[in-house]
Every structure is written in C-alpha cells, then in structure tokens.
Amino acid sequence: MLVSVIAVYFSYSSSHSLKKSNSNEVVSGESYSSTVEPEKVYSEATFPNYSLKELKDKALFIVKGVPVQVTDEYMVEGDIPFTEYEFKVDKVYKGDKAIQSTAIKVLQDGNELNEFIDHPLMELNKEYLLFLKKSSDGHLIMVGGPNGKFTYNSKSNKYESLNGITFDDPSQLP
Amino acid sequence: MLSKFIALTGIVCFVLFFTIFSSTTYAHTVSNNGSESEGWVHGTHATSKTQKYFYVVGTEQFWRDRFNNGASYTSSETGNQLKMVNDSAINTNNYVEAQNVSNATWVARTVYNTSGQHKTTWWIQFNSAYKNEYSNSQWDRIAQHEITHVFGLKDLYENYNDYRLMWWQAGNYTGLTTAEKNGLKYIWGY
16 A cells, blocks of 8 residues: 555655646757756657559659768757668659759758667668758758658568558669 | 555555545556557556646647647546646646747657656647648647557557557547557556
8 A cells, every 4th residue: 555655655756846837948949958968758749641553743853862961950840850862873763863963962851869760760871762952941851751762672672661562673663 | 554554454444545536546556558450558657537737928829729628538538537627727737828830840748757667747849830731630649649649559560550549640530449448548547
C-alpha cells in the first residue's frame, strides 16, 4: 500500500515537472532554453497523394545520385525541422543536364532532433532517385516528400518508394 | 499511527476508484501492435481517452473549424470514447496551430514526445501552404487522421490500405474503417 502511495507521488511529480519544462518552451517561443538538453521528438505526417505521372509532371528535375554531406540542419518557426544536403548528381532524367556530375543543394523535411517517421532522413553515400521542384524561396525540395524520394535496392536492381512503387529504369517513366 | 493508516488507505482507495471509473482512464500496455494486413497498426498513444489541447494564439478560425470537425468525427465514430477537449494553455501542453511553410512537403503533422508506448505531449500542425489544394471536408478528414495518430494509430503504406483513414497520403479519407475502429477499441480497451 505504501508502495502505491509512493508510486502515486512520483507519478505526479514527474508529470508535473515535464509540464513545467514544456510550458517554458511554448510560452517563450524558443525551441529550447540554453539550460535544457534538446529532447528528440517525432513527427507522423500526411503527405500529398501523387501518382508517378504527377510526380514527373511536377518535377523540375529528376535525378539519380548520392547525398555526400549534410550542409545544414535547422528549425524554422521554432520547431519546423529541415536538413540541407549536398547531393552529387550522377544522372539527370528530367531538367537541365548541366547539373549532371555536379553537386546540388537539396532540402529535406526533418533533422536529427525531429525526424519524420514516414520520411526518414537520407543516408549519406546511399543512392537515391529524387523528383525535385523549387520551393517559392528557391530551395530544391522533394515533390510530395517521400513521394519524390526513391531508394535504390541493389538486390532487386529497382528503385523503391515508401509504399512499394518500384521501377527499374527511370528513363521509362510514364 | 492509526490515523495515518486510515489516511493512506483512503488515498489508495481514491486512486483506485479514480483509475477504474474515470472517463480518462489511462491506456494499458498494448501487446498486439496490429499489422498492415489487419488494417491498423499501433505506434504510441496518448495517455488518456480524453485529450485536452489549446489553439496557439493567431490560429485562424478556418483551422479551428477543421480541427473541431475532425475531433467530432473521431468522437462519433468511436462511440464517444475518444475525445478532444479545447482548454487553455495553463491546463495542457498539447496544442494545435497552422503554419505556412512553403519549403515543407507535408500537409499536416502530429509531433510528440514519447515515454515508452505513450505520447506524453503532442501538437498538431496544419501546413497552410497547402490550404487551397484541399476542400474543407478533405481538411476535416486530414484533421481526423492527425487526431487518430494521437490516439495511437500509425500510418499505413501498403496499397491495399489506400482507402483507410490512416493511409499516409491525404485527400481521399472518408473516416475510420471497421478495422481501424477495432484497432482503437483494442488499444483503449473499450
């Protein structure tokens, strides 16, 4: 019985302190105070519904390549996370061929502190096929988030999307 | 000594009574997480069946209406078991807001802290950069989708689930399907 009482006390104490800490975050408008270790949070997001044809139509570039380094990680509006990559382009399937064999900057939703469960951050030096468009402020972003990000499966020799759409030759897109 | 014993007994009885009969009963540990083939997948769930939230100052009435309608769908489709209650920032850390983020590719999202299987704090954000791409009724269902994340269901990705509320892409939601209702019933034990 005493254990129950102690458990109730500690349960109350811990939830109370969590609430205080988070209240400070919201009220201050800052993402984290300087004295509090940033806590990782998770996002489950809803993305637009695009067919392969729509992806192709909306894309300014369709490129195959690898992210070679993270050039920036940041939040906007306090808690909207982004990661910027340097992406080495091996082949251009749509768009200006001048970017072939160059490195471009690609922006993805999420960062180390707030990752999207549906849209994991790209792994460095892993091959991707990306459908990219320019945002209103000029960043290259993936069309529809994970819709426009295909990973290369070396076992099947196919590009695969989050929901299992696969194709082997990007030049044969509908 | 006897008075202390009586006091402690009283506290424990109160806690037990509150736990058993309160409408905000804490969710139990979920051992079956469902599956795509079952039509529902459990991720992490809120700590109680009634969730308080506040609207961030400046949130337009348009988005408040969308969220209210989504919450209303959730309540009615779960037999009034899972509820969202608008409150003040003094009483809750959970909140709802809209942000206009043109670089973001998401339409709406549910963000949360976790402790074990529980979402300890959550917030739902609508990306108003997509406001004109969906009708009001589509946004209502997108809100319901996000609310259902709070109550424990994860997104579904297999194409045979593309008609369900928890399908990962927005636009064609028509409410909780029977399988998803069963998943929520299992998670919350009602």
